Amino acid sequence: xxxxxxxxxxxxxLIDLKKKIKLSQSGHKLLKMKRDGLILELFEILEKAxxxxxxxxxxxxxxxxxxxxxxxxxGSVVVKSTAxxxxxxxxxxxxxxxxMGVVVPKIEASSVHKKLDEHGYGLIGxxxxxxxxxxxxxxxxxxxxxxAEIETTMKRLLDDIEKTKRRVNALEFKVIPELIEAQNFxxxxxxEMERENTFRLxxxxx
Amino acid sequence: xxxxxxxKYAYIAARVRAMKSKLIPKEMYPKxxxxxxxxITRFIGESEYKKNVDEISKxxxxxxxxxxxxxxxxxxxxRKLLDVSQGEANFLITEYLRSWDIWNIKTxxxxxxxxxxEDEILEDVVSAGQLRYRDIIEIxxxxxxxxxxxxxxxxxxxxxxxxxxxxxADIEDKLDKMYxxxxxxxxxxxxxxxxxxxxxxxxxxxxLKLLFRMKRGGMEREDILKMLIPGGFELKDADLNRLSSLxxxxxxxxxxxxxxxxxxxxxxxxxxxxxxxxTRLDKYAQSYITSISYYxxxxxxxxxxxxxSKKIEIxxxxxxxxxxxxxxxxxxxxxxxxx
Numbered sequence: 001x002x003x004x005x006x007x008x009x010x011x012x013x014l015i016d017l018k019k020k021i022k023l024s025q026s027g028h029k030l031l032k033m034k035r036d037g038l039i040l041e042l043f044e045i046l047e048k049a050x051x052x053x054x055x056x057x058x059x060x061x062x063x064x065x066x067x068x069x070x071x072x073x074x075g076s077v078v079v080k081s082t083a084x085x086x087x088x089x090x091x092x093x094x095x096x097x098x099x100m101g102v103v104v105p106k107i108e109a110s111s112v113h114k115k116l117d118e119h120g121y122g123l124i125g126x127x128x129x130x131x132x133x134x135x136x137x138x139x140x141x142x143x144x145x146x147x148a149e150i151e152t153t154m155k156r157l158l159d160d161i162e163k164t165k166r167r168v169n170a171l172e173f174k175v176i177p178e179l180i181e182a183q184n185f186x187x188x189x190x191x192e193m194e195r196e197n198t199f200r201l202x203x204x205x206x
Numbered sequence: 207x208x209x210x211x212x213x214k215y216a217y218i219a220a221r222v223r224a225m226k227s228k229l230i231p232k233e234m235y236p237k238x239x240x241x242x243x244x245x246i247t248r249f250i251g252e253s254e255y256k257k258n259v260d261e262i263s264k265x266x267x268x269x270x271x272x273x274x275x276x277x278x279x280x281x282x283x284x285r286k287l288l289d290v291s292q293g294e295a296n297f298l299i300t301e302y303l304r305s306w307d308i309w310n311i312k313t314x315x316x317x318x319x320x321x322x323x324e325d326e327i328l329e330d331v332v333s334a335g336q337l338r339y340r341d342i343i344e345i346x347x348x349x350x351x352x353x354x355x356x357x358x359x360x361x362x363x364x365x366x367x368x369x370x371x372x373x374x375a376d377i378e379d380k381l382d383k384m385y386x387x388x389x390x391x392x393x394x395x396x397x398x399x400x401x402x403x404x405x406x407x408x409x410x411x412x413x414l415k416l417l418f419r420m421k422r423g424g425m426e427r428e429d430i431l432k433m434l435i436p437g438g439f440e441l442k443d444a445d446l447n448r449l450s451s452l453x454x455x456x457x458x459x460x461x462x463x464x465x466x467x468x469x470x471x472x473x474x475x476x477x478x479x480x481x482x483x484x485t486r487l488d489k490y491a492q493s494y495i496t497s498i499s500y501y502x503x504x505x506x507x508x509x510x511x512x513x514x515s516k517k518i519e520i521x522x523x524x525x526x527x528x529x530x531x532x533x534x535x536x537x538x539x540x541x542x543x544x545x
Binding site: 129 | 415532
């Protein structure tokens, strides 16, 4: 028992240990609460993540259909030429927010889904098939950004839950039992020393 | 009858009749739908398109080869029409095919705007108008949008192009409006009243498609009006004014007052997508020009009918092959075919 070997069985050590046990127990309680809170948060995010994943998949199928139609009906030449007119790339701003001590990202994108007359190409020379393909891909990009935010949040939460769980377990099954054991050892040693003292005193008197 | 002296058109009409007989009959399209891509490609490779397929087979493969061969064939066919026509016919065909020059100008400017490479731009041009491919190659070598615009000095397009100030969509729409305006002037300068009538109807159809898109896109009345092309046959300024101020549903109902309603009435309930409407209006244009071209065989009308039918043939073949390549359902492919 390494902990016993390094312990001096003194009253001051006992006081220190008692303080440590109290701190560890309150830390354990707090971490357990944090873990439970994070798990609840994770379940909420999990639902959102499932929904957004489904949305992304559905939107991807729709966008693929629309671009397939645009390429078939208008021709890939027209689709590529029209795509040349679209020079704007969406700007992403990454800010962070705090969920129970876990820093998660918040992604804000500017000007992804645009109005019909803001796409950058002329309307007279194009058709609704191009509009619909462009629209569906713009919506897809928006959904992907949202999915990235939610899935990163979920990943960070999972990492933090794992970390918190390890800490809770370490406190519960290793740190606190060892501290209690050390405390018991000191109490036992102190009692023993007390008895030895009493016995020694009695012998001196006798 | 309002049609100019028929003898002027005798030669071109005879040539066009021969060319028209080589168009793929519409009964073939349902058969293509039942074929696999290699079978269709083989059929096309053994048809009128053989030479075009052989010529570019080193550069492209698969459906890209197919599509580029079709475009190449279209360009050569239209070029042939320009070469074999003379006088008034040549003038009108030239004016009508300027839409391809405008397409190429737009593609070059878009390419320069986005920093595309010369090869990427050249892949997307179709030299079916006045601009020759060799001229396009020279223009594409210019680095900047401004340089490209300067290269068009002295052409009819320069008056619009010089107004470019960074807004690509604006310049594209102005070019398209200029095309129709010049075309109407050209048609009015001849005695081809039916040609003029067809063009006016084409403008109506273009405006209808635009109205459908812009109404559904929730655009404001003023912005819609700026975009519409003046000079329509049924849709005069007052009509365009009225239609552009209505809500989408009211606009669709208001179309019942126009002859075009017959073409789209059966798809007017299902407007979640505008494909149906656009295809129906294209069918309307084709059947209208075909029917009037039969009445006046010695005029520009059969030539125009051929130009449109050839474009539709190219589009239909591409829709089938590209549709099959991307595993589109047969009913979706069918919806887009103009037969």
